[in-house]
Amino acid sequence: MRRVGMFDGEEQVELKFRIFDGTDIGHGNYTSSTAIATLKQKLLDEWPQDKSVAPKSVDDIKLIHAGRVLDDEATLAESRIPIGDVSGVVTMHVVVQPGNNRKNTDKNLRESQTCFCAIL
Numbered sequence: 001m002r003r004v005g006m007f008d009g010e011e012q013v014e015l016k017f018r019i020f021d022g023t024d025i026g027h028g029n030y031t032s033s034t035a036i037a038t039l040k041q042k043l044l045d046e047w048p049q050d051k052s053v054a055p056k057s058v059d060d061i062k063l064i065h066a067g068r069v070l071d072d073e074a075t076l077a078e079s080r081i082p083i084g085d086v087s088g089v090v091t092m093h094v095v096v097q098p099g100n101n102r103k104n105t106d107k108n109l110r111e112s113q114t115c116f117c118a119i120l
Contacts, residue, residue, distance in 0.1 A: 010032060036071060037072040064095060
């Protein structure tokens with residue numbers, strides 16, 4: 001990201017978000033106090049209608065930066081997004097993981113990790 005100016009005394013950063021097929025959405029300037037949940041809502045609102053994979057809610061969206069899934073309650077600054085003089089725009093990756101599939105996967109994982117022990 002690069003510093004793009006100040007908004008009410010707060011630095012702004014320039015971000016874009018890359019979805020599964022390489023399309024970039026949500027390009028814009030954001031303040032360092034912007035919550036990850038707010039970004040996810042913006043992406044949901046702007047999601048391209050012609051895509052075969054689309055989130056149904058913000059819970060279906062995961063934002064990834066520097067190999068880490070970002071916490072919804074954290075801000076950009078709290079998420080250790082570099083703010084300052086960095087050349088270019090930083091790209092965050094967006095993963096769509098529908099909630100129902102995630103629950104089934106978690107359930108299957110728990111069932112597969114069940115251990116039956118016998119003491120002799």
